Amino acid sequence: MMVFDAHTVASLQTIVVGFVFSGLLASAFEYATQRRASFSLLQEGGVLAVLSVPMLVFCAPFIILRNTIRGRRFERRPVGFVMIATVIAGLWSLLSGTVLRDGVNLLIGA
Secondary structure (H helix, E strand, O other), X not given: OOOOOHHHHXXXXXXXXXXXXXXXXXXXXXXXXXXXXXXXXXXXXXXXXXXXXXXXXXXXXXXXXXXXHHHHHHHOOOHHHHHHHHHHHHHHHHHHHHHHHHHHHHHHOO
């Protein structure tokens, strides 16, 4: 039987919060603008590119996994590529979840 300590559970919760917020933000962006969140927003240049940076920072895990799944399904990318992209998205989710958790704790004074 596996036993998880409190730090492991907190890390898993942080990763989940990062992924959930990433998907929620990307879906809200798509709903509001009728266009998918994508890293190509940075190529538009000007004010739109600058304003899209904070959104893309938090949407990145969702975008990475969405593009990876589509790449595997339609372009037959190798499984190793999928594994590496999943690890990158997971670590990014851990970082963004940590920023969210710390920001909320700062706001509520915990």
